Amino acid sequence: MKRVSAFICSLALTASLSGQEVVVTALPDTSSILLGDQIHFKLSAEIPSGASINLPVIHDTLTANILILGRPERDTLMLRNGMKKVTDSYLITSFDEGSYSIAPIPCIVNENGIIKTYLSEASALNVIRPAVAPADTTDVIYDIISPRKAPVIFMEVLPWIIIGLVAVLILWLLLKFLPRNPLAKFLKKEKPAVPAHITAFQELDNLRKDELWQKGEIKEYYSRLSDILRRYIDGRFGIQSPELTTDETVRKLQKSRFVSNDVLAVVKNILSDADMVKFAKYKPGDDINNISIDKATEFITVTKPAEIISDDNSEAEKKGGKK
Numbered sequence: 001m002k003r004v005s006a007f008i009c010s011l012a013l014t015a016s017l018s019g020q021e022v023v024v025t026a027l028p029d030t031s032s033i034l035l036g037d038q039i040h041f042k043l044s045a046e047i048p049s050g051a052s053i054n055l056p057v058i059h060d061t062l063t064a065n066i067l068i069l070g071r072p073e074r075d076t077l078m079l080r081n082g083m084k085k086v087t088d089s090y091l092i093t094s095f096d097e098g099s100y101s102i103a104p105i106p107c108i109v110n111e112n113g114i115i116k117t118y119l120s121e122a123s124a125l126n127v128i129r130p131a132v133a134p135a136d137t138t139d140v141i142y143d144i145i146s147p148r149k150a151p152v153i154f155m156e157v158l159p160w161i162i163i164g165l166v167a168v169l170i171l172w173l174l175l176k177f178l179p180r181n182p183l184a185k186f187l188k189k190e191k192p193a194v195p196a197h198i199t200a201f202q203e204l205d206n207l208r209k210d211e212l213w214q215k216g217e218i219k220e221y222y223s224r225l226s227d228i229l230r231r232y233i234d235g236r237f238g239i240q241s242p243e244l245t246t247d248e249t250v251r252k253l254q255k256s257r258f259v260s261n262d263v264l265a266v267v268k269n270i271l272s273d274a275d276m277v278k279f280a281k282y283k284p285g286d287d288i289n290n291i292s293i294d295k296a297t298e299f300i301t302v303t304k305p306a307e308i309i310s311d312d313n314s315e316a317e318k319k320g321g322k323k
Contacts (some may be wrong), residue, residue, distance in 0.1 A: 022047050023038055026105045028092065034130050035280050038068045038069060043105055044087035045118070049078065055088050064105075065096040066125060067265055081207035088203065094127040095281055129282065130228035143245070155296035198233025213289040217278055226274035229267060229296055236303060246271040263302050266295050 023046045027040040041062060047053050055074075061067055070091030077085045094100070102120040207228070212221035230241035233249065237256055241249045250268045253259050259267075268294050276282035284292075 021111055022116070022118050024107050024118045024120040026102065026177065027123050028102075028125050031124065032126040032128060033094070034128055035097060036093060038093045041090045041092045041102075042087055043072075043090070043120070044085055045105075045107050045109070046079065046083050046085050047109050048111055048231050049084045051109055053086055054108040054111070056105060056107070056210075058090065058105075062064070062090070062092055062143070063100050065098065065100055066094050069093055072269055085147070091121055094125070097127050099124060099126045099127045128233060129280070131275075139272060156236060196232050196304070199235070200228055200232040200300050201297070205299075208293060213286075217291070218283060222274040222277040222292075226271055226278075226294060229270060229299070232300055233267075236305075246275055258304060263299060266299050270296055270299075 024044070026041070026043045028041045033039055043055055043058075045053050045055065046064055057072065058068060066091050070086035072090050074088045075089070077087070079085060102123045104122050107118050107120070109116050109118060112122065197289070203224075212218075214222070227242070232247070233239050233241040233253070237258060238251065239249065239252045239256070241252075244252070246268065249271065250264060253264055253267070272282060273282070273288065273292060275286070
């Protein structure tokens with residue numbers, strides 16, 4: 001009789017567990033994100049209120065290319081149907097473009113000594129690379145404003161003004177009243193500065209010879225290409241591009257009105273590609289790598305100053321014409 005009673009109780013417990021179906025879900029907040037976006041991945045299970053559950057703790061990565069940024073925050077919610085919902089929420093992101101599958105996750109439920117393992121359904125996450133040169137560039141992210149410095153008062157700079165005036169006066173007296181200028185031997189004629197476009201062409205030629213992207217050194221290749229362009233823009237137009245973002249450089253070039261929109265689009269694409277390679281692990285194709293340096297050369301050729309014929313050459317040409 002006791003055996004029959006135990007068997008009936010076991011059947012009742014099994015019926016009770018099967019009557020309340022356990023549901024396990026594991027899904028990201030959205031199925032598609034941009035590179036570097038942060039979303040939550042929620043692992044949840046609906047179980048009977050008297051049962052306990054062991055949700056696995058996932059460390060570092062959800063898959064090979066989906067990173068876990070934050071530890072799970074567990075939330076328990078009692079439902080009206082006598083069930084409770086236990087949820088772990090992970091903060092995730094990805095810096096690699098592609099479509100990634102998330103394998104089912106097992107959860108162990110214990111109710112009245114009966115232990116069962118349940119699996120969630122598989123899920124997926126698409127990671128999309130943003131457009132390199134978006135049509136609308138009105139929304140620009142600016143750098144954080146640096147702390148303001150205390151204003152300099154006049155009494156602080158007055159001693160330096162006096163010292164400067166005395167030094168200028170002494171120098172003027174020496175140059176005016178001495179029969180020979182004692183400073184002449186210390187003064188050297190400055191060599192004319194090398195034009196920015198000549199320096200840029202030399203550096204581009206060296207970059208071609210190094211064949212960096214052919215060797216797989218994509219980041220180094222675009223870093224040097226971007227630096228060459230920014231230094232040329234600084235030397236040619238007086239725009240401190242090495243200290244500015246790409247959008248700030250483009251806006252200042254546009255305001256200068258020395259560069260047409262077609263030429264402006266060329267330099268914008270090159271600098272944007274370089275930013276994506278350096279900061280978002282973007283890997284352009286071989287055709288883009290090859291054409292980028294040609295486009296940079298074209299930009300410098302179009303925007304370099306017109307060559308000026310020296311006076312000596314002009315006189316020689318006039319004499320030759322008279323003959």
